[in-house]
Amino acid sequence: AQSVTQLGSHVSVSEGALVLLRCNYSSSVPPYLFWYVQYPNQGLQLLLKYTSAATLVKGINGFEAEFKKSETSFHLTKPSAHMSDAAEYFCAVTFHSNFNKFYFGSGTKLNVKP
Amino acid sequence: DVKVTQSSRYLVKRTGEKVFLECVQDMDHENMFWYRQDPGLGLRLIYFSYDVKMKEKGDIPEGYSVSREKKERFSLILESASTNQTSMYLCASSLGTVGGYTFGSGTRLTVV
Numbered sequence: 001a002q003s004v005t006q007l008g009s010h011v012s013v014s015e016g017a018l019v020l021l022r023c024n025y026s027s028s029v030p031p032y033l034f035w036y037v038q039y040p041n042q043g044l045q046l047l048l049k050y051t052s053a054a055t056l057v058k059g060i061n062g063f064e065a066e067f068k069k070s071e072t073s074f075h076l077t078k079p080s081a082h083m084s085d086a087a088e089y090f091c092a093v094t095f096h097s098n099f100n101k102f103y104f105g106s107g108t109k110l111n112v113k114p
Numbered sequence: 115d116v117k118v119t120q121s122s123r124y125l126v127k128r129t130g131e132k133v134f135l136e137c138v139q140d141m142d143h144e145n146m147f148w149y150r151q152d153p154g155l156g157l158r159l160i161y162f163s164y165d166v167k168m169k170e171k172g173d174i175p176e177g178y179s180v181s182r183e184k185k186e187r188f189s190l191i192l193e194s195a196s197t198n199q200t201s202m203y204l205c206a207s208s209l210g211t212v213g214g215y216t217f218g219s220g221t222r223l224t225v226v
Contacts, residue, residue, distance in 0.1 A: 034214050044204065044215070049214055090156065100215075101162060
């Protein structure tokens, strides 16, 4: 069975501090992995994706994530948090043979303190 | 700019009403999806469609149906709305696996 686990439903960091949002997946076939961001009362916006090329993936707004097969992880990081990063972040997994059906984690709300 | 447009941002309906949520995409995408989003539960797939007139049940299809008569439009139907269907509904489309989803802005439905 395929699934995604996001550790920590709420994460709080100070402005300028490192952001680390955790995502682990379960899969019996090679996965494609995505991070999305959702601002209040909006839809989800793609941050970055891993699709079997480079394992370190850079996305928008200074975020990046590293695919680690041995750890079945795809953690999202940003070296220095900005107030505008406050949002909810979702990790998602899909597979090539799956009609593009995604499995989403339950989300992590990031709070950035001044 | 490519778009997925959901017809309503906020909707209030009465219990027992038949409710239509409309979603239109202008990207010629084959795949379209309906999710509902609830606090602490993330996104749960209701139905999806990979072609015109084709539909597949997702994880929580009970109480819902869908219609895809044209490639660009995917409608979610609540046959008889109930209060436990109060939620944020998100439509998404995709061309294939690698590109990921493009989401609409969502419809916040309240059933009273």
